[in-house]
Amino acid sequence: MTATLPDTMRAIVLEQFGSPEESFKLKNVPTPTPTPGYAIIKVKAFGINHAEMHMRRGEWAEFMPIIGIECVGIIVSSLPATSSSGAALEPGTPVVTLMGGLGRTINGSYAEYTAAPLTNIVPIPPTLVAQLGWARLGALPETYATAWTCLFRNLDLQPGERLLIRGATSSFGAAAVKLAVHHGAVVSATSRKAERAEALRALGVHEVLLEGTDLSDHLISEGRKFDKVLELVGNSTFLGSLKLVRRDGKLCLAGFLGGLAPVEFNPLLQMASGVHFSFFGSFVFGNEEFPLTDVPLAEIADLVASGKLEAEPKRVFDFGESGVREAHRVMEAAQAAGKMVVVVDSAQ
Template sequence: MTITLPVTMRAIVLERFGSPEDSLKLKDVPTPAPTPGHAIIKVKAFGINHAEMHMRRGEWAEYMPIIGIECVGVIVSSLPATASSGPALEPGTPVVTLMGGLGRTINGSYAEYTCAPLTNIVPIPRTLVAKLGWARLGALPETYATAWTCLFRNLDLQPGERLLIRGATSSFGAAAVKLAVNHGAVVSATSRKVERAERLEALGVTEVLLEGTALGEKLISEGRKFDKVLELVGNSTLLHSLKLVRRDGRLCLAGFLGGLAPIEFNPLLQMASGVHFSFFGSFVFGSDEFPLTDVPLADIVDLVASGKLEAEPKSVFEFGESGVREAHRVMEAGQAGGKMVVVVDSAL
């Protein structure tokens, strides 16, 4: 298959830090050219992530004029890293990609085309793409790759274990709930809003707890302990969460829904003995220590396509200034309620 690259493409460009209206502008920019070890992807859809909100507001250490840390699409062209590193990907191959510097050190996915490292690209069978469509597929890469790694690498979650997920109604949290329930874990989940309890229970959660500053103290006073804790609220609840893990249990910090403000942490005084505490940031995907091939993304897509795992995007927006700006407004207001996806080109 031969796909011709246009000279220019449409992209949402981060012109300045600030509100969605002030920052995000639709422009015609040069289409990227392939470089060794990279592929050009015709973007079909991309997910909206909190990292991009922080980039837009100037709160992230690294950002590019075109943000966006993930997308799904088809290969246009690719070049192997070296002559001896084997063939690259065939044009027309459906793929998902995430991280690898996208939106941070190389222009990202808020565009009609992007250039991504081959190390961070996973081919997806065309039959699965046809079953799901680009919008549903676009809800998976970053969220499910990160959730899977936190649950089954950092936490080593086993069937029957008691898992607490703090921040469970975020798109990341909901993905973790679904994967954990599918694996046979007993899941307790927190949300800031009582009205979201029914939705969590429908996903298989056995207990919904109202998130807030007093929750940790309440659970500690009751002597509650969990085998594993996935902490997505972040620094503001971390110290209490550490006290909710049983001896030899594990806690993984992987989100900052409560904000990026630092805390003072003295392990000698504030951490229980025998508790395993780790952090995971998806920006490491594609590195030698964290190859994306470790994550069974194609298997996750197959579970969704077969109906064994529900992963509908909460909202779908059209590509353009109005659609992307509205997605950012919803995210900033904390009203997403799940994964939001922008569709650039719906044709299969």
């Protein structure tokens, strides 16, 4: 199934590593062409992610001239896939896509069109597009797919369990808070900034804790432990978080808000017996063991549309050099306080 595509498209190209001003240029580049197992998507909106900031700085192992690891949009064309790469999709189908090499091994979503593996594309009912609009849909794919998998696969979170989320005011953390509270967990959340406590309480958290290197010691001195811990600050705090998990409890490391500096870890000396420790990275979505179809993205979008889950983007930018540069400046300054979205084409 194919449709006519323009020869060229507008894209934000990563020309060099550095600041947003130095790195990003709006250019006309060749439009991607269909290949077996892939679909061409007309990008309507895409979310901004910390991984893309690290790509822009040259701190990520893989990157492409056009970065962007997720988007929402409309199928323009697709080709029959092999038995292991999913089924073709009809032109005009609204979809979400994330990972599958986007922005890392194939050109990503900072463009008017992108090519994504069929394994990493999920159709969305047109009624939800009409209800939510592209900007709100654009806040969902990467953030909510990853948060859902960490909570309900790696951590196997159950209603009534005590959950600690470290790094809860990030877009990922806020999504995890909302999903966990909706599920009936008793959520404790951390933030580096005391002034963000009220916003976290408004999401339904049980308590807000001020993030810091001594937080774990403070909680341990009070005899505090949790059933589950979602660790998003990363290497600088996860050793302390391991001490906060009860026997048979679980910790999932899934973020590096505190930076990518390595840490020395000796499980024999630094890990409590009977604690389950796992890692999740969304780059595995679409692999045979981690099919994206496992994640109920359409159901999550339906919860948002029905008002049972709030997922409004914190800031929305227009597509272009100024919009993308400003989004990255805000992200780098840690001023986003939630998900940011760039709208490429708002028409439904």
